[in-house]
Amino acid sequence: MTGQPFAALVDWGTSNLRLWLTDSHGEIIAERQSAEGMGTLERDAYPAVLEGHLSALAAPSDLPVVVAGMAGARTGWKEAPYVETPAPLIGLFQHAVRPEGASRTVYILPGVCQRAGGAYDVMRGEETQLAGALEQGLDTALFCLPGTHSKWALVEGGHVRRFSTVMTGELFQLISRQSILRLSVPEESDAEADPEIFDAAVSQALQPGFALTASLFSIRAEGLLSSGEKMNAAARLSGMLIGAEVAAIRDDLVRYGKAYIIGTGKLTRLYARAIGIAGGEAVMLDGGLLVRRGLLASALSLFDHEFKD
Amino acid sequence: MTGQPFAALVDWGTSNLRLWLTDSHGEIIAERQSAEGMGTLERDAYPAVLEGHLSALAAPSDLPVVVAGMAGARTGWKEAPYVETPAPLIGLFQHAVRPEGASRTVYILPGVCQRAGGAYDVMRGEETQLAGALEQGLDTALFCLPGTHSKWALVEGGHVRRFSTVMTGELFQLISRQSILRLSVPEESDAEADPEIFDAAVSQALQPGFALTASLFSIRAEGLLSSGEKMNAAARLSGMLIGAEVAAIRDDLVRYGKAYIIGTGKLTRLYARAIGIAGGEAVMLDGGLLVRRGLLASALSLFDHEFKD
Numbered sequence: 001m002t003g004q005p006f007a008a009l010v011d012w013g014t015s016n017l018r019l020w021l022t023d024s025h026g027e028i029i030a031e032r033q034s035a036e037g038m039g040t041l042e043r044d045a046y047p048a049v050l051e052g053h054l055s056a057l058a059a060p061s062d063l064p065v066v067v068a069g070m071a072g073a074r075t076g077w078k079e080a081p082y083v084e085t086p087a088p089l090i091g092l093f094q095h096a097v098r099p100e101g102a103s104r105t106v107y108i109l110p111g112v113c114q115r116a117g118g119a120y121d122v123m124r125g126e127e128t129q130l131a132g133a134l135e136q137g138l139d140t141a142l143f144c145l146p147g148t149h150s151k152w153a154l155v156e157g158g159h160v161r162r163f164s165t166v167m168t169g170e171l172f173q174l175i176s177r178q179s180i181l182r183l184s185v186p187e188e189s190d191a192e193a194d195p196e197i198f199d200a201a202v203s204q205a206l207q208p209g210f211a212l213t214a215s216l217f218s219i220r221a222e223g224l225l226s227s228g229e230k231m232n233a234a235a236r237l238s239g240m241l242i243g244a245e246v247a248a249i250r251d252d253l254v255r256y257g258k259a260y261i262i263g264t265g266k267l268t269r270l271y272a273r274a275i276g277i278a279g280g281e282a283v284m285l286d287g288g289l290l291v292r293r294g295l296l297a298s299a300l301s302l303f304d305h306e307f308k309d
Numbered sequence: 310m311t312g313q314p315f316a317a318l319v320d321w322g323t324s325n326l327r328l329w330l331t332d333s334h335g336e337i338i339a340e341r342q343s344a345e346g347m348g349t350l351e352r353d354a355y356p357a358v359l360e361g362h363l364s365a366l367a368a369p370s371d372l373p374v375v376v377a378g379m380a381g382a383r384t385g386w387k388e389a390p391y392v393e394t395p396a397p398l399i400g401l402f403q404h405a406v407r408p409e410g411a412s413r414t415v416y417i418l419p420g421v422c423q424r425a426g427g428a429y430d431v432m433r434g435e436e437t438q439l440a441g442a443l444e445q446g447l448d449t450a451l452f453c454l455p456g457t458h459s460k461w462a463l464v465e466g467g468h469v470r471r472f473s474t475v476m477t478g479e480l481f482q483l484i485s486r487q488s489i490l491r492l493s494v495p496e497e498s499d500a501e502a503d504p505e506i507f508d509a510a511v512s513q514a515l516q517p518g519f520a521l522t523a524s525l526f527s528i529r530a531e532g533l534l535s536s537g538e539k540m541n542a543a544a545r546l547s548g549m550l551i552g553a554e555v556a557a558i559r560d561d562l563v564r565y566g567k568a569y570i571i572g573t574g575k576l577t578r579l580y581a582r583a584i585g586i587a588g589g590e591a592v593m594l595d596g597g598l599l600v601r602r603g604l605l606a607s608a609l610s611l612f613d614h615e616f617k618d
Contacts (some may be wrong), residue, residue: 074533082534110561114533120530149489149526165526167488174483179476180458211557212521213550217458217474221429224383225422241522248520 005029007064007303008054009295011288012071013125014039018288019053021063024304026296030057038070038077046077047101064105066299068291069125072097073110082113082122086159089131093298107302109295112160121165125291126151131263132293133285134158140254142249144275145287146267148173152249152259166245169267176237181216184223189234192266195273197232201239202274205247212244242274253280262287312337316373317363320597321380323348327597328362330372333613335605339366347379347386355386356561357411364516373414375608377600378434381406381417386537391421391422391431395468398440401460402607418604421469430474434600435460438571441602442594443467451558451565453584454596455576457482461558461568475554478576485546490525493532498543501575504582506541510548511583514556521553551583571596 003023012017015037021029032053041049050065053156072080072209078099080086083092084187096107124213133143139158145151148170153163176185191198219233219240246253253259258281272282320327329576330338341362351359359374380383381389392401405416420433425469435454439462442452448467454460457479462472485494500507513519528542528549555562562568567590570577581591 113530115534118527120527120534122530122533164523165530166523167525168522170488171484171522175480175488178483178487179479200477207559211553213477213553214475214481214557216463216475216476218427218429221422221431221474224422224431244520244522248518248523 002009003027005060005063007066007296007299008059009292009299010050010065010067010069010071011014011125011291011295012069012076013037015071017049017053017071018291019057020292021057021059022292022296024300026292028292034059036071038075041077043077044101046071046099047103050106051103051288060226065102065107065301066096066295066302067106067108068128068295072111073124078108080108080110082111083127085112085114085116086156086161087112087127088159089127089134089155089294090158090297092127092131092294093301096298096302105303107298109298112163114163116162119162119164121163123151123153123163123165124261126300127160128294129287129290130155130160130288130294131297132295133260133262133294135297138260142174142252142259143262144271144282145262146271147263150245150271152245152250152252160180164249166248168241168245171240172238176234177218181220181233181237184220184233185237186234186254189232191232191234191238191270194232194235197235198239198270199273199277202238202243202246202277205240205243206250206278210244210247212240213275215240238270239274242270243277245275246271250278253278257281258283260285262290312336314368314372316605316607316608317368318601319359319374319376319378319380320434320437320600320604321344321376321378321385323379326358326362326380327600328366329601330366330602331605332571333609335601337601339608341366347382347384348388352386353410355380355408356412359415360412360569362604370415373608373612374411374416375405375611376417377604381420382433387417389417389419390551391420392436394421394423394425394472395465395470396421396436396462398436398443398603399467399606401436401440401603402610405607405611414612416607418607419528421472423471425471426466428471428473430472432460432462432472432474434442435462435571436469437603437607438596438599439464439469439603440606441599441604442569442571444602444606447569451568453568453580453591454571455580456572459554459580461554461561463561472556475557477550477554481547481550484525485543490529490546491541493529493542493562494546495543498541498581500541500543500547503541503544506544507548507579508582510545510584511552511555511586514549514552515559515587519556521549524549545599547579548583551579552586555580555583555587559587562587566590567592571599
């Protein structure tokens with residue numbers, strides 16, 4: 001049993017948008033998904049796209065909306081300036097902005113940025129997933145968010161203390177499809193098909209002194225020098241890249257003992273293997289559920305005075 | 310004063326060929342250069358291309374030829390199997406092969422491969438430059454050969470002991486032109502224009518625990534977060550990549566104190582800076598001269614009994 005629609009919650013990323021109507025407990029009443037991501041939209045197109053999805057779900061005309069993600073980028077609907085680390089996840093809503101052109105109450109949540117020590121970094125959308133994890137009690141933990149640009153975030157006492165974006169997924173695509181290694185990595189290859197090769201490459205990348213750029217070409221050379229069956233080069237490349245990524249946060253992994261992986265599918269399973277090889281425990285969390293929880297927490301703070309206590 | 314043509318020396322790479330007629334002392338009588346590299350040629354096209362260049366230089370019809378480089382690859386004119394490390398540079402000619410279809414004496418020199426410890430690697434052409442360096446007395450030294458795929462080679466007692474191919478140049482192109490960082494690196498940017506930024510990035514990459522893939526995105530994020538003048542992102546990216554490459558051979562650099570850079574132009578100057586920052590001395594060598602010396606040494610062993618002493 002779900003109750004009355006309380007708000008529309010929107011995860012509006014670069015490539016996709018996901019929208020949920022939920023009640024005040026976060027139960028889903030209806031949902032939509034589309035490829036109308038920030039990357040495809042002009043600034044003045046946002047209100048009509050949003051209203052189109054809301055009317056398709058017969059949402060009340062005064063239902064308020066909370067948005068997370070790239071819709072709040074400088075090149076999105078309206079810029080929601082970044083909150084700087086250490087960034088309190090509980091208070092994101094206080095920095096939300098109200099975009100122009102909306103015929104109803106709409107808030108866009110801010111992203112988080114990091115300048116400390118010259119380790120510049122930005123996130124938009126992931127902070128709302130982290131806020132969702134906070135809602136389920138994870139106020140101090142190491143998080144891994146795999147993707148084209150994966151992110152690792154250290155949350156302490158409900159604050160994003162520091163984080164790092166790693167271009168592993170994009171590098172895998174560029175190297176396997178466009179560099180000389182494309183000659184060794186078949187188009188349809190599956191990095192998960194040879195766990196032993198993947199695991200060995202992760203172990204190699206975790207060795208002290210491992211040099212990624214000086215090791216990549218060995219994948220091509222091994223193919224040239226071996227006369228027998230072909231090694232699964234995709235598994236090896238993926239293992240080297242994910243292993244190098246895990247090596248970079250290994251101190252945190254040792255300290256916390258576990259990493260919470262936010263996501264779904266094959267990529268998260270590869271990260272879980274790599275975290276295990278590095279001596280950590282991997283715990284899987286559902287990214288869609290977390291972003292809804294984070295959005296709902298902000299919606300409750302922004303819109304509701306009845307349910308808050 | 311040059312003497313009679315003694316041999317035609319050919320550096321036949323993937324993208325280009327360079328051909329010299331020299332006397333038995335290596336003095337250049339005439340030379341040719343063209344884009345008819347291995348990458349553009351079918352196997353049966355090689356004899357006509359070679360004869361075309363030789364007849365343009367009015368070379369005697371019985372003048373012998375020695376070739377180094379990718380013409381000896383499996384996909385070239387005729388495969389000259391690799392000599393495995395530790396590979397004696399003085400005896401490369403003993404492993405030369407004679408290709409089909411030539412109307413004169415033609416030898417193609419072998420490349421060098423490495424299998425030791427699973428550090429698979431291959432070179433074709435560079436070994437002949439190293440043989441040329443040996444001719445000028447460098448029988449024990451660390452060499453750096455910058456390029457799309459740069460190589461570092463440790464030569465001890467006239468043998469290629471071990472070597473490593475690093476995809477720095479290709480990665481720079483892919484990352485700066487096709488990854489998300491393309492938005493931060495202008496097309497026409499010059500990594501040499503901001504030596505301070507390049508040097509700082511090299512120093513960063515030389516720090517213990519530097520993680521390249523976890524650091525690249527900071528270039529994009531810094532651009533997003535800085536309101537003022539744009540940083541030279543090309544200098545930063547280049548410094549990180551070359552710095553990571555030098556970090557991987559730093560132990561050798563410390564042991565030998567210097568690295569001999571084989572090449573010309575801007576890229577060699579950037580490598581020289583990075584080697585200096587890592588505490589080594591960089592000495593520049595002319596790659597064209599070295600390959601001729603290496604080819605001539607093989608030609609003298611293969612063809613000549615009068616001039617040898």
